[in-house]
Amino acid sequence: MSADLDVVVVDYNAGDHLLRCLKSAYAAAGKAALSVVVVDNASADDSARRAADEFPKMQLIESPVNRGFAAGANIGIRATSSPFVFLLNPDAEISSGTFSGLLKLADGRRRVAAIGTLVRDPDGSLYPSARRIPSLGEAAGHALLGPFLQDNRYSRAYTMAGWDRTSEREVDWVSGSCVLLRRSALDQVGVFDEGYFMYAEDADLCTRLREAGWEVLFTPEMEVVHDRGLSTRGSRRMIREHSRSIYRFFAKHQARGWKRILLPFAWAVLRARAAIVSRRMTRP
Numbered sequence: 001m002s003a004d005l006d007v008v009v010v011d012y013n014a015g016d017h018l019l020r021c022l023k024s025a026y027a028a029a030g031k032a033a034l035s036v037v038v039v040d041n042a043s044a045d046d047s048a049r050r051a052a053d054e055f056p057k058m059q060l061i062e063s064p065v066n067r068g069f070a071a072g073a074n075i076g077i078r079a080t081s082s083p084f085v086f087l088l089n090p091d092a093e094i095s096s097g098t099f100s101g102l103l104k105l106a107d108g109r110r111r112v113a114a115i116g117t118l119v120r121d122p123d124g125s126l127y128p129s130a131r132r133i134p135s136l137g138e139a140a141g142h143a144l145l146g147p148f149l150q151d152n153r154y155s156r157a158y159t160m161a162g163w164d165r166t167s168e169r170e171v172d173w174v175s176g177s178c179v180l181l182r183r184s185a186l187d188q189v190g191v192f193d194e195g196y197f198m199y200a201e202d203a204d205l206c207t208r209l210r211e212a213g214w215e216v217l218f219t220p221e222m223e224v225v226h227d228r229g230l231s232t233r234g235s236r237r238m239i240r241e242h243s244r245s246i247y248r249f250f251a252k253h254q255a256r257g258w259k260r261i262l263l264p265f266a267w268a269v270l271r272a273r274a275a276i277v278s279r280r281m282t283r284p
Contacts, residue, residue: 005067005099005180007086008076010069011048012041014090017227018051021090022058023036030098035059039076041066047090071175077191089177090225094255095120095271097222102180106219112187113214116164116174117222121256122160127176127185128159129220132241133207136262137255143246143273167221171191171210172210174204178224184212193252207253236278 007025011018018038025036036058042065061075077085084103088094097117106115119129121161134142134157141154149155156162176192179202189208192201206216231242239272250266 002033003080003082004032004036004103004149005041005084005086006035006076006080006082007074007099008080009036009038009088009090010041010072011038011043011051012049012066012072013043013045015045016047018047020093021052021056021088022051024056024093024095028094028098030100032098032100032103034099035080035082037061037076037079038077039063039072041068041072053190053217060249067194069176070192070196070198070201071194073188073190073201074194077181077183077186078194079114083182085183086175087179087181087187088224089091091222091228092178092226094178095223095225099222099237101206101221102219105217105219106182109215109217111213111215112217113209114174114216115180116216116218117180117224118218118220119175119176119178119224119226122227124227126165127175127228128165129159129177130169130171131159131173131203132157132180133159133203135252136259138249139171139254140218143269145207147273148198165218166220168217168221170215171218172216173206174216174218174276177226177228178222182214185209187213188212189214190238193248196245198245199242200249204249204252207249239274239278243274246270 037050038058039050039061041063048060073087116130116230120129121127138154138157142158145152146155191210247267247270251263255263
């Protein structure tokens, strides 16, 4: 029987989190027929092998090197063929909702290419998984003030902090940690840009989808608990990758025309921000 939906999980040293993630995915199938693919990005633990033993129906693809999230996700997307792909981080668990309910929503909204879900941190607090593409001023304010004052007005505008996420809404972009993607839209605009090792690849894809006339939607139809940053928490390298990704997004989508002259300034601001945040980190 052909699958209605391909669930793709990119694993990197996720340990027991991966097992709980996959258990929650299978439990959330509803009436949908699922195909589950785990792409292991050269993990040093045995998480992917243990998952394959625990869930023999899943497909395991082992990458010999860690090329980052975008490349890993693309491996899974290209290895599958269902009309929809659901990306789910290995440190995330589906706590409510079903894939069949999500697919019903997608079937009724044919111009929607990406649907993001409601995300909570393990303590139950809301995570702003659906956001705006910030203006240049908002982006600069968020970059400069965010490390010191998270509740500043620029960061609040960017994260849409005044919205309680209990309503469905069209947005600029949604997190790639838990997102439903329409394959026909990916066939049109392409998959993730592998120039992003990690971070901003989801904003990049959503921007390309919207520029091609597709819609990006947030829905509370499904809820996910995400233990964010399991593989990257406290890593100075990931702070640097974050800055590189934000710069790549700015150079690719926002620094057009006369705004190209802002590229050196943007890089300087992002490097300064990375240096400030890195001082608080404990890992190399």
